[in-house]
Amino acid sequence: MTTFTKLAAGETPLIEVDARKKLSKIDPMTYGGFTEHMGRCIYGGIYDPGNPLSDSKGFRKDVISALKDLDIPVIRYPGGNFVATYHWQEGIGPREDRPKRPELAWLGVESNQFGTDEFMQWLDVLSEGKEQRVEPYICLNFGTGTLDEALAWVEYCNGMRDTYWANLRRKNGHPEPYNVKYWALGNEVWGDWQVLQMTKEDYAKKAIQWAKALRLLDPSLCLILCGQDGQSSWDHYVLHECIGWVDMHSIHIYTASEDHMKNVTAPLSAERSIEITASLIDLARIEKKIAPTKPPVKICFDEWNVWDPERAPGDKGAEESYTLSDALAVAVWLNVFVRQSKYIGMANIAQSVNVISPLMTTKDGIIKQSIWWPLQLFSQFMRGWTIACHVSGGAYDGPTQPAWLQGTLGEGAPWLDVSATVDDKGYVSLAVVNTNEIDDFQVELKGVGKNVTVYKVSGEGVTSGNMDGKENVGLKEESWDGTGKFTFPKHSLTVLRWKAVYSG
Numbered sequence: 001m002t003t004f005t006k007l008a009a010g011e012t013p014l015i016e017v018d019a020r021k022k023l024s025k026i027d028p029m030t031y032g033g034f035t036e037h038m039g040r041c042i043y044g045g046i047y048d049p050g051n052p053l054s055d056s057k058g059f060r061k062d063v064i065s066a067l068k069d070l071d072i073p074v075i076r077y078p079g080g081n082f083v084a085t086y087h088w089q090e091g092i093g094p095r096e097d098r099p100k101r102p103e104l105a106w107l108g109v110e111s112n113q114f115g116t117d118e119f120m121q122w123l124d125v126l127s128e129g130k131e132q133r134v135e136p137y138i139c140l141n142f143g144t145g146t147l148d149e150a151l152a153w154v155e156y157c158n159g160m161r162d163t164y165w166a167n168l169r170r171k172n173g174h175p176e177p178y179n180v181k182y183w184a185l186g187n188e189v190w191g192d193w194q195v196l197q198m199t200k201e202d203y204a205k206k207a208i209q210w211a212k213a214l215r216l217l218d219p220s221l222c223l224i225l226c227g228q229d230g231q232s233s234w235d236h237y238v239l240h241e242c243i244g245w246v247d248m249h250s251i252h253i254y255t256a257s258e259d260h261m262k263n264v265t266a267p268l269s270a271e272r273s274i275e276i277t278a279s280l281i282d283l284a285r286i287e288k289k290i291a292p293t294k295p296p297v298k299i300c301f302d303e304w305n306v307w308d309p310e311r312a313p314g315d316k317g318a319e320e321s322y323t324l325s326d327a328l329a330v331a332v333w334l335n336v337f338v339r340q341s342k343y344i345g346m347a348n349i350a351q352s353v354n355v356i357s358p359l360m361t362t363k364d365g366i367i368k369q370s371i372w373w374p375l376q377l378f379s380q381f382m383r384g385w386t387i388a389c390h391v392s393g394g395a396y397d398g399p400t401q402p403a404w405l406q407g408t409l410g411e412g413a414p415w416l417d418v419s420a421t422v423d424d425k426g427y428v429s430l431a432v433v434n435t436n437e438i439d440d441f442q443v444e445l446k447g448v449g450k451n452v453t454v455y456k457v458s459g460e461g462v463t464s465g466n467m468d469g470k471e472n473v474g475l476k477e478e479s480w481d482g483t484g485k486f487t488f489p490k491h492s493l494t495v496l497r498w499k500a501v502y503s504g
């Protein structure tokens with residue numbers, strides 16, 4: 001949580017950090033990814049057989065090596081909208097027997113050459129050298145899929161007994177179960193673009209019946225309910241009905257605007273959504289008399305990012321070309337997750353490669369887009385606990401996107417959007433986004449140590465980007481002795497990091 005006071009023009013801005021005031025634990029799952037059978041995410045992104053840059057399994061080595069730097073804890077798969085007509089059994093077994101199918105979400109053809117086993121193998125490679133593996137998170141087909149198929153998928157992945165689907169996994173070369181813990185009960189089932197869109201009443205009934213059966217098969221599953229944007233009657237209703245059956249509630253929001261200030265303030269609408277969803281969860285618990293000892297349902301923000309589907313349409317691969325403005329918007333998104341860590345059980349940037357992604361592939365290599373840098377800095381440093389923080393400074397109070405956001409901002413959106421953390425080793429990290437396109441801010445910092453390492457992400461202007469193959473938006477590392485005022489340059493993200501020294 002960060003509090004804010006608006007200062008009169010000319011007064012010195014101030015940021016106070018108190019590393020002793022740990023507010024809530026940041027779930028490592030906050031820095032999750034997402035790979036969907038969409039555009040060039042799987043085919044040509046993570047899986048590119050025949051390319052000299054790929055290994056013997058067809059996995060792009062340059063992609064794996066880059067993604068390792070993001071230290072991703074969990075990856076959602078195989079969609080997204082794609083999953084609504086996906087039959088997972090068609091993507092296992094000998095490749096030559098796998099059928100090609102018309103794909104109805106993005107209107108392509110699914111070759112089924114990459115399926116469940118390949119996804120698990122890819123995660124194994126991505127997990128090499130890590131203390132904890134990258135967890136798989138599978139979304140079930142609530143469109144044309146059946147409960148039988150869903151049960152079979154869980155049995156194929158997790159079965160340890162002498163049963164048909166577990167044996168088929170063994171026959172396909174995988175004797176050990178994959179132990180997939182995270183399963184989503186459908187994706188955006190409320191949307192009119194879905195194959196088999198549902199009403200909230202029908203969805204809630206079906207979600208409960210599926211949850212019951214899935215838990216009978218494997219009581220250790222973490223089941224994720226399909227919410228909307230966290231602020232709708234769908235969210236209200238399905239949470240009320242299903243609260244006793246699920247572990248997390250999924251919400252999706254994409255933000256974007258060509259107007260820089262609208263673009264960088266739009267993620268604050270997601271902050272409001274998180275607060276609203278958290279209240280809906282509390283309300284459902286009260287109404288359904290859930291035992292107070294039962295752990296609260298957490299929010300699974302399993303699709304978030306900057307995306308304008310008109311600018312980068314889904315059926316054309318959604319290849320957004322990101323700017324510095326977008327990188328700052330992503331930094332504000334990540335500040336939101338840190339500030340609201342009390343409620344976040346998982347978050348997944350949509351998506352991890354090529355499709356609305358920080359990482360793009362060409363036949364000859366990779367490009368790290370502008371939004372790569374905030375993601376890497378947050379994943380590397382903004383872990384542990386959210387700590388108390390107060391900002392005094394100026395604020396933007398102009399029009400926002402969505403328009404309703406402006407009416408909720410009170411004193412406006414601080415020019416300096418801030419979050420702070422302390423990790424298990426006592427390192428404090430302070431992330432400051434200066435959203436102002438014109439002004440640098442000289443700021444008095446209280447509670448900051450000596451020997452501060454400074455990481456800065458910026459570029460020449462808010463429209464700078466990296467898709468020309470040059471690193472026009474990049475990361476610079478400096479040091480600061482912690483004395484005097486600190487200048488946060490215009491249109492930049494700065495992460496300050498120091499070892500906490502507590503006195504008294």
Ligand code: AHR
Nearest residue numbers: 079080081082187188350
């Ligand atoms: O991430 C791209 C798409 O956006 C997903 O398939 C869908 O769930 C959302 O609408």
